[in-house]
Amino acid sequence: MNIGDVASATGLPAKTIRYYEDIGLVAPRRGENGYRTFDETDLHKLSFVARSRSLGFSTEDCRALLELYNDRSRASADVRAVAEANLARVAAKITELEAMQKTLTTLVHRCHGDARPDCPILEDLAAPTA
Amino acid sequence: MNIGDVASATGLPAKTIRYYEDIGLVAPRRGENGYRTFDETDLHKLSFVARSRSLGFSTEDCRALLELYNDRSRASADVRAVAEANLARVAAKITELEAMQKTLTTLVHRCHGDARPDCPILEDLAAPTA
DNA sequence: ATAAGGGTTCCAGTCACTGGAAGGTCAAGG
């Protein structure tokens, strides 16, 4: 398989796949012509990474997870630790964003949003109340 | 005021304040010795930016908001448009993260997390069910 | 005189890509 095939199979842009090779997440062989040649294992790894990334794991997490995946004797606790750390990050981010959302919603609602110049949003940014 | 005073007043790291000068969000004068000299207006601007950033506005948004703030004849609708766009971004991000959270939570719960090697987390990453 | 604690610049690195230029390869059609 060439990179384009893998791109459509995984949904990852070819650029991204090259980048993943760069940072050592995958190591396809090369054909006579210098083209990358992906086998089923490469494809599987890339799908794994794509799925992991979509769940918020960093590329370093992906590297660790791939290693754990290939280590037949890993403890499931090790995997869970990685997943829990990520879950904590995600939860923290949600909390942070929800606080923003709350404030922004209030401000947007308070602003009449017409042609007049007075604006509660700017007033809050300039000197937040509470 | 020197940069350190502004840093403690705004809570922004000195490095960040220098960066904001770099990208033109603030333009403090310079003293004889080459030190940045911040006046009340600079301080106010930086607080404004800090507050805006904490609500998820990009630095470019901050630039626009500062301009609107200084434009006595702006329409509040213009400000609201910027805020609404940001709110939409924030909401979209929350939705995305909540989807991750949901899946991650399920996976973490499903994993017994002991010394045994079989792990539903890795299984899902390798071949997601549904 | 020196040491501590400011301040300055500039360069490089982060993270995970993404865009673009310049060029090589391959299969099909005229």
Place this chain on the structure above:
DNA sequence: CCTTGACCTTCCAGTGACTGGAACCCTTAT
């Protein structure tokens, strides 16, 4: 045989919003 177009290659640079670090200057106190 030649061209066209769709692939592929490498390499360099840019994104956003900082952050770290080196090397150096300024000020104040001891």
